Amino acid sequence: MIQKALILIILLFCLGGCQNDNRKQTVKKERPPLTVEAIIVHKEPVPIWLEYTGKTQATKRVEIRARVAGTLEKVLFTEGDHVRQGQNLFAIEQTAYRAALDQALAGRELNRASLQLARADVARYLPLVAEDLAPRATLEQYQAKVAELQAKIKADEAAIREAKLNLSYTEITAPIAGVISRSYVDVGNIVGYGEKTLLTTIVADDPMYAYFNPPEEQFQIMRRYKSKDVLDARVRIPATRSLIKRGPYKGHIDFGDNKVDRMTGTISMRAVVENPKHDLLEGTFVYIDVFVSDKVPFFMIPPGAILEDQQGSFVYTVDKSNTTKRVNIKRGFEGRLYVQITSGLTDDAQIIISGLAKIKPGIKVAAKDMTAEKGVMALMKKQQMTSAE
Incomplete structure (x- = not known):
């Protein structure tokens, strides 16, 4: 009798343990899927803006020199001021x-x-x-x-x-309009004896040049996909470098060199932009945005959606059963807000853009569609609105 009782107790204990394990498994299976943000991509025309860094340079720079000898009698301008073409600058003894x-x-x-x-x-x-x-x-x-x-x-x-x-020549005038420097010679000094004494300089600042050096591959992209013979451009000043909002300054590309720099693999290019307020100074560090086209369809995704490992670039997608999948991709040209994908994606692919550190292939997720807020087109519209303010 005692043995039967012991056997019955052991059976009841084992049965209770199995039930607990089943309950734990049930709880584990019922854990909610990870919530992530995703965008749906399509092969569609997207405004292609390529961004570069560069520096501004005056379109003209003129040295004002004494062409005859004599005593400098007058300085007729305010140093650092904007002068008009033909304005009197200096007077030499006549x-x-x-x-x-x-x-x-x-x-x-x-x-x-x-x-x-x-x-x-x-x-x-x-x-x-x-x-x-x-x-x-x-x-x-x-x-x-x-x-x-x-x-x-x-x-x-x-x-x-x-x-x-x-x-x-004793009455020296400004040959161009622009911003004049200081007077390098004081009144009363003799100028022009033995050499053409440098008196000051003038730089023409409207319009203004902005030089930059894109990689040769992106230069070829501009030539291949451009929708107009003349590429539009705009110049922006980084917010961290200006306490007062200036720009963007609108213009176009007017020069591309005919050779590649062997050391850097880049090509020198130049934008010419309007500067009616004369507040874009020579030598300023700037961003140059070059508009290529909005006619050619591409797959474009935000840079933050792309991951890298030893196999290369990839993204996580969500299939119809809400399961994640790794998709290897190849990158094309890149902008600040987007990356062109040349292979790996298909129309209506759902790309995960948040919580990527927690994602791995084959897990269930609850994808929230953020295409209208965080898709490439939405990001570009926000940038345009910000630039217009």
Whole structure:
């Protein structure tokens, strides 16, 4: 009897343990799936903006130098100000140059009077020589004198032009519109002796250049996919470098070099942008956005959705049974908000964009569709709205 009782107790204990294990398994199976954010991708035309960093440079830079010698009498501009083309900048002492002009004018008048007398002598001797009443040699002397004086008058006129030119050089004006530097020479100093003294510089800042160096592969992408002969561009100043919002500055690409830099594998390019407020300064570090096209369909996904390991780039997708799957992809060109996917994706693929550290292939998830808020097109619209503010 005692043995039967012991056996019955052991059977009841084992049965209770099995029931507990079953309950634990049931609880484990009933754990809710991981909630993740996902976007649905399609092969569709997306505005392609390629972003680069670069520096601004003035479209024109002019050195203002003294072209005649003399004492600097006046500085007629505010240093660092914007000057207009033709504006007076400096005045050099004019006394010597006015005297030279007056002397050249007087010399011409003297020779004109002598020429008039010589012509009268020729006119008087012509009939006398014809009647053999005067020697021909005398007539020829007067004719030679006329020719000599005509040549002297031409030399006088050249001297007058030179004197006027030198006098004009004493009033130095701005050859271009732009921002002027400081005066490198103080009033009272002698300039222009032995060399053309540098007085100041002017840089033209509207429009402004922005130089950058894209990789050769992206240069070829621009050429292949561009929707217009002239690529649109805009220049932005990083928010961390400016306390006051400036830009974006609109323009276009006006130069691409004809060779690849062997050291860097890049090509020099240039954007020219409007700068009507003159607040984009030369030498500023900037972002250059180049618009390529919005006509060609691509698969585009946010950069944050892509993972990397020894096998390469991949994303996690969600199938119709809400199960995750690893999909290997190949990357194409990249922008700040997107990466082009050249292989691996299909239309209507659901890409996980959040909680990627917790994801592994074959697990159940609850995917929340965030395409309207965090898809590539949505991100681009937000950027456009931010840029327009």
